Amino acid sequence: xxxxxxxxxxxxxxxxxxxxxxxxxxxxxxxxxxxxxxxxxxxxxxxxxxxxxxxxxxxxxxxxxxxxxxxxxxxxxxxxxxxxxxxxxxxxxxxxxxxxxxxxxxxxxxxxxxxxxxxxxxxx
Amino acid sequence: xxxxxxxxxxxxxxxxxxxxxxxxxxxxxxxxxxxxxxxxxxxxxxxxxxxxxxxxxxxxxxxxxxxxxxxxxxxxxxxxxxxxxxxxxxxxxxxxxxxxxxxxxx
Numbered sequence: 001x002x003x004x005x006x007x008x009x010x011x012x013x014x015x016x017x018x019x020x021x022x023x024x025x026x027x028x029x030x031x032x033x034x035x036x037x038x039x040x041x042x043x044x045x046x047x048x049x050x051x052x053x054x055x056x057x058x059x060x061x062x063x064x065x066x067x068x069x070x071x072x073x074x075x076x077x078x079x080x081x082x083x084x085x086x087x088x089x090x091x092x093x094x095x096x097x098x099x100x101x102x103x104x105x106x107x108x109x110x111x112x113x114x115x116x117x118x119x120x121x122x123x124x
Numbered sequence: 125x126x127x128x129x130x131x132x133x134x135x136x137x138x139x140x141x142x143x144x145x146x147x148x149x150x151x152x153x154x155x156x157x158x159x160x161x162x163x164x165x166x167x168x169x170x171x172x173x174x175x176x177x178x179x180x181x182x183x184x185x186x187x188x189x190x191x192x193x194x195x196x197x198x199x200x201x202x203x204x205x206x207x208x209x210x211x212x213x214x215x216x217x218x219x220x221x222x223x224x225x226x227x228x229x230x
């Protein structure tokens with residue numbers, strides 16, 4: 001059974017750093033890209049970026065480029081989302097998800113399995 | 125850019141419900157639909173515009189290609205009251221989502 005299990009809720013102060021995690025199981029981690037999605041309180045879904053766990057190549061939405069870092073550890077099957085300096089506007093739920101392709105390494109067609117979400121609260 | 129409509133709707137159990145998603149440029153069939161219930165992660169319903177994800181009830185259908193897409197629920201069930209999102213995944217990211225459609229009980 002494919003599962004993505006995310007780390008628990010975090011409460012941080014502005015300017016602090018943070019790394020949240022997404023532990024994959026039930027499939028070969030390096031066969032599928034992982035992506036991150038933000039959902040601010042009461043708002044819709046925003047695509048942030050993706051990573052290829054094979055070589056840790058990542059690319060980002062322009063809205064998030066330079067503010068977050070996506071990484072992966074293929075030895076543990078874990079993806080990460082990291083901030084070096086949090087802002088109050090980073091308060092949101094963050095989801096990781098697996099990217100579905102119809103053929104190995106083919107075009108992405110959907111986000112097929114999702115983590116349960118990690119709530120990040122940034123407040124002074 | 126994806127424009128989803130309506131932003132919300134009220135419907136009764138058994139109703140036929142249609143949600144539309146319009147892309148600002150052609151995206152072939154690189155469109156997916158998701159359902160999100162309060163406090164839960166989104167779940168994939170349909171990919172490649174019209175292919176039902178495994179385990180999703182057949183009352184959900186997707187159609188369209190190019191710039192105009194629809195999600196139809198043929199007979200609304202109590203468990204279908206949720207928010208629905210479309211997402212375009214055409215070639216290179218960013219892969220944007222629509223604004224969402226909240227389906228409420230009439």
